[in-house]
Amino acid sequence: xxxxxxxxxxxxxxxxxxxxxxxxxxxxxxxxxxxxxxxxxxxxxxxxxxxxxxxxxxxxxxxxxxxxxxxxxxxxxxxxxxxxxxxxxxxxxxxxxxxxxxxxxxxxxxxxxxxxxxxxxxxxxxxxxxxxxxxxxxxxxxxxxxxxxxxxxxxxxxxxxxxxxxxxxxxxxxxxxxxxxxxxxxxxxxxxxxxxxxxxxxxxxxxxxxxxxxxxxxxxxxxxxxxxxxxxxxxxxxxxxxxxxxxxxxxxxxxxxxxxxxxxxxxxxxxxxxxxxxxxxxxxxxxxxxxxxxxxxxxxxxxxxxxxxxxxxxxxxxxxxxxxxxxxxxxxxxxxxxxxxxxxxxxxxxxxxxxxx
Amino acid sequence: xxxxxxxxxxxxxxxxxxxxxxxxxxxxxxxxxxxxxxxxxxxxxxxxxxxxxxxxxxxxxxxxxxxxxxxxxxxxxxxxxxxxxxxxxxxxxxxxxxxxxxxxxxxxxxxxxxxxxxxxxxxxxxxxxxxxxxxxxxxxxxxxxxxxxxxxxxxxxxxxxxxxxxxxxxxxxxxxxxxxxxxxxxxxxxxxxxxxxxxxxxxxxxxxxxxxxxxxxxxxxxxxxxxxxxxxxxxxxxxxxxxxxxxxxxxxxxxxxxxxxxxxxxxxxxxxxxxxxxxxxxxxxxxxxxxxxxxxxxxxxxxxxxxxxxxxxxxxxxxxxxxxxxxxxxxxxxxxxxxxxxxxxxxxxxxxxxxxxxxxxxxxxxxxxxxxxxxxxxxxxxxxxxxxxxxxxxxxxxxxxxxxxxxxxxxxxxxxxxxxxxxxxxxxxxxxxxxxxxxxxxxxxxxxxxxxxxxxxxxxxxxxxxxxxxxxxxxxxxxxxxxxxxxxxxxxxxxxxxxxxxxxxxxxxxxxxxxxxxxxxxxxxxxxxxxxx
Numbered sequence: 001x002x003x004x005x006x007x008x009x010x011x012x013x014x015x016x017x018x019x020x021x022x023x024x025x026x027x028x029x030x031x032x033x034x035x036x037x038x039x040x041x042x043x044x045x046x047x048x049x050x051x052x053x054x055x056x057x058x059x060x061x062x063x064x065x066x067x068x069x070x071x072x073x074x075x076x077x078x079x080x081x082x083x084x085x086x087x088x089x090x091x092x093x094x095x096x097x098x099x100x101x102x103x104x105x106x107x108x109x110x111x112x113x114x115x116x117x118x119x120x121x122x123x124x125x126x127x128x129x130x131x132x133x134x135x136x137x138x139x140x141x142x143x144x145x146x147x148x149x150x151x152x153x154x155x156x157x158x159x160x161x162x163x164x165x166x167x168x169x170x171x172x173x174x175x176x177x178x179x180x181x182x183x184x185x186x187x188x189x190x191x192x193x194x195x196x197x198x199x200x201x202x203x204x205x206x207x208x209x210x211x212x213x214x215x216x217x218x219x220x221x222x223x224x225x226x227x228x229x230x231x232x233x234x235x236x237x238x239x240x241x242x243x244x245x246x247x248x249x250x251x252x253x254x255x256x257x258x259x260x261x262x263x264x265x266x267x268x269x270x271x272x273x274x275x276x277x278x279x280x281x282x283x284x285x286x287x288x289x290x291x292x293x294x295x296x297x298x299x300x301x302x303x304x305x306x307x308x309x310x311x312x313x314x315x316x317x318x319x320x321x322x323x324x325x326x327x328x329x330x331x332x333x334x335x336x337x338x339x340x341x342x343x344x345x346x347x348x349x350x351x352x353x354x355x356x357x
Numbered sequence: 358x359x360x361x362x363x364x365x366x367x368x369x370x371x372x373x374x375x376x377x378x379x380x381x382x383x384x385x386x387x388x389x390x391x392x393x394x395x396x397x398x399x400x401x402x403x404x405x406x407x408x409x410x411x412x413x414x415x416x417x418x419x420x421x422x423x424x425x426x427x428x429x430x431x432x433x434x435x436x437x438x439x440x441x442x443x444x445x446x447x448x449x450x451x452x453x454x455x456x457x458x459x460x461x462x463x464x465x466x467x468x469x470x471x472x473x474x475x476x477x478x479x480x481x482x483x484x485x486x487x488x489x490x491x492x493x494x495x496x497x498x499x500x501x502x503x504x505x506x507x508x509x510x511x512x513x514x515x516x517x518x519x520x521x522x523x524x525x526x527x528x529x530x531x532x533x534x535x536x537x538x539x540x541x542x543x544x545x546x547x548x549x550x551x552x553x554x555x556x557x558x559x560x561x562x563x564x565x566x567x568x569x570x571x572x573x574x575x576x577x578x579x580x581x582x583x584x585x586x587x588x589x590x591x592x593x594x595x596x597x598x599x600x601x602x603x604x605x606x607x608x609x610x611x612x613x614x615x616x617x618x619x620x621x622x623x624x625x626x627x628x629x630x631x632x633x634x635x636x637x638x639x640x641x642x643x644x645x646x647x648x649x650x651x652x653x654x655x656x657x658x659x660x661x662x663x664x665x666x667x668x669x670x671x672x673x674x675x676x677x678x679x680x681x682x683x684x685x686x687x688x689x690x691x692x693x694x695x696x697x698x699x700x701x702x703x704x705x706x707x708x709x710x711x712x713x714x715x716x717x718x719x720x721x722x723x724x725x726x727x728x729x730x731x732x733x734x735x736x737x738x739x740x741x742x743x744x745x746x747x748x749x750x751x752x753x754x755x756x757x758x759x760x761x762x763x764x765x766x767x768x769x770x771x772x773x774x775x776x777x778x779x780x781x782x783x784x785x786x787x788x789x790x791x792x793x794x795x796x797x798x799x800x801x802x803x804x805x806x807x808x809x810x811x812x813x814x815x816x817x818x819x820x821x822x823x824x825x826x827x828x829x830x831x832x833x834x835x836x837x838x839x840x841x842x843x844x845x846x847x848x849x850x851x852x853x854x855x856x857x858x859x860x861x862x863x864x865x866x867x868x869x870x871x872x873x874x875x876x877x878x879x880x881x882x883x884x885x886x887x888x889x890x
Contacts, residue, residue, distance in 0.1 A: 060764055062404075068808075070483075106557075172601075188604045193389060194384075309574035313573060
């Protein structure tokens with residue numbers, strides 16, 4: 001054991017290895033516990049929200065006209081007369097098996113509904129995210145690098161409009177101009193009626209399904225319909241991402257190491273993309289992940305305007321119809337989306353920031 | 358570089374200004390309709406409660422008889438080719454058509470008819486009230502609905518109700534949709550009589566069959582090739598879910614759909630000027646009204662409720678917010694029903710703040726009062742409520758509007774937990790009794806009775822006088838005398854009734870010029886009669 005190595009680590013490679021695995025194991029355990037506690041909290045929250053909302057699931061099933069006897073029978077059938085703790089335990093047990101019951105609005109198991117509507121939103125949100133991120137980050141960097149010039153002003157105005165314009169209004173305007181006026185994009189809806197039967201649904205992502213099956217006419221139809229709602233969602237995401245990117249970048253560009261790099265003769269673009277940008281990557285991961293989560297959570301208004309049979313509309317309809325099984329199932333999914341994206345963000349943090357390893 | 362941008366700019370401007378926008382065309386053998394179908398939750402006729410599903414199910418499932426497409430006050434044969442009534446008026450015998458078969462191949466028999474009606478009572482959903490209202494009960498269902506043989510079905514009544522009323526209210530209603538009993542019993546789960554199966558599928562016979570329903574996306578009906586009746590003109594009916602009225606309008610104008618069903622007043626007004634589009638309306642037997650909680654002493658006073666009828670400018674509202682959507686109506690019986698007051702007598706009220714103030718003062722509320730007004734999510738609910746709120750404020754009444762989901766609104770109304778409420782009520786019967794039996798009759802006002810299917814009970818309003826007079830009118834055999842009795846009841850109900858009716862709602866559709874025949878009435882659209890160029 002040397003004086004410079006009081007713990008004797010250098011002389012014991014096995015110990016180093018076991019300590020490293022122990023740290024990884026500890027991190028994994030902490031993550032599992034944290035996720036479990038979050039899910040349990042989510043279950044508690046969704047269950048009690050379901051009980052507190054002044055919506056009557058019995059009336060939603062029976063109709064406004066039902067007699068009191070029929071009402072009482074349904075209360076028993078749904079188990080709503082049981083003590084709250086018993087209902088909660090049943091709910092937890094069923095939820096852990098992904099059994100959220102049957103949707104009152106579709107008559108199908110909620111999980112089946114979610115598996116049907118979620119791909120529609122996933123496809124829309126992912127395309128929007130690719131567009132929004134692909135445009136937002138370069139625009140933000142461009143604006144920061146050209147601070148207070150017309151480029152910066154232009155990006156800021158474009159972002160401000162995207163940030164503040166009501167998405168409902170943008171959707172209708174887009175439809176009026178690009179669908180009704182110019183005929184550049186397809187009609188509202190996810191797929192043309194004539195193709196409804198021809199597409200073999202494998203992943204639920206129609207662009208991918210049509211490409212896999214080689215139906216390029218369907219691909220073109222689906223693309224012509226998704227491009228406008230995705231662009232409108234992307235505009236909102238782009239506005240947020242570009243503003244955040246600009247702000248992060250401005251902070252980095254004022255740091256001393258940037259001045260030093262410039263003094264050493266590094267080119268302007270090299271300083272921006274090779275010195276400053278990697279340092280904002282960690283923050284951008286959070287921004288992009290949050291934007292994606294919000295899009296996946298459901299772009300209700302966009303889905304409504306574009307008759308898009310997605311997750312956001314499903315959740316909203318369920319809420320308005322007092323379809324609590326569907327509401328709780330969807331809420332759980334939203335929670336899981338946020339948990340998953342947070343975990344992914346953590347993974348990316350470790351990739352981009354050595355200090356977190 | 359500059360030349361490139363100049364070129365690109367020119368292309369963009371040219372495309373914007375001069376791009377020819379070819380109108381799409383829908384297939385000639387298919388009707389494509391845009392409609393908000395969020396409300397669909399089941400295709401079980403025993404459970405359906407929504408207007409949109411009712412219309413669809415009446416086009417895929419035949420009942421014993423159906424409302425005459427040419428005259429909504431009459432009925433025409435359907436599964437029953439004819440019927441006879443016993444001398445005492447207590448028995449109706451239906452003879453069924455021959456050769457009708459379900460998609461499963463099972464023949465349509467009287468046993469299926471009896472089973473279908475009995476299951477409505479056994480399951481006890483809201484639709485059971487259609488039968489219990491006329492004395493049918495789950496306990497007596499087997500003796501009330503009897504299959505004499507395969508082709509003869511007998512309906513036994515507890516009282517000699519007017520035959521036409523029974524035919525309209527029951528035999529033409531979805532509760533008499535004839536279901537494939539053998540097939541459904543094979544699909545039964547936990548004694549549900551096929552309810553789970555019928556949630557997403559159909560097992561009946563009609564001009565169309567349900568091919569596909571994706572909730573919140575599309576309903577596809579296909580012509581039934583083995584239909585016993587006349588073959589439908591369209592091979593396919595596609596109902597696409599488009600919730601947004603503006604999107605419906607754009608789709609119609611672009612020729613991507615044939616019919617738009619949920620347009621707002623502004624859009625309809627514009628489309629009415631478009632020579633390529635026809636706007637058609639049918640008055641429904643559905644009334645929009647304001648209800649008052651009579652458990653509250655101030656609303657228990659007839660004069661206070663009457664005062665509210667003078668707080669709306671009916672004509673102005675019908676020309677703006679309710680254009681193409683509703684026509685002023687103050688009588689409890691909709692125009693078009695047997696015994697209804699005519700248009701003028703059925704709407705004697707107008708905006709008159711002095712009259713309202715005088716009535717309130719007479720009732721002892723000259724200084725006004727405060728109350729909550731619950732409204733739902735119908736697009737016109739909020740502007741109508743605000744209009745009444747503004748006028749009410751001028752006579753000292755402070756109305757606090759609370760907008761909520763319809764399910765929440767119904768829950769509050771049924772639970773008697775409201776001050777005032779605005780919502781609509783529809784009857785499936787073109788007969789004065791259809792509305793009066795729920796909006797004027799209250800058999801028992803006690804809380805224990807829980808007669809939640811009676812809006813009168815919900816409003817805690819009870820009148821022995823109205824109960825008696827409506828019963829007497831129902832069994833009056835002299836039709837002229839009966840109609841006069843109904844008219845007098847309506848006049849009195851307008852002065853003393855528990856509700857302030859404002860509009861009889863219209864079902865309005867915008868049709869593309871490709872649609873040459875569109876047949877409908879207050880109760881349904883007849884898809885099998887639709888024709889296109």
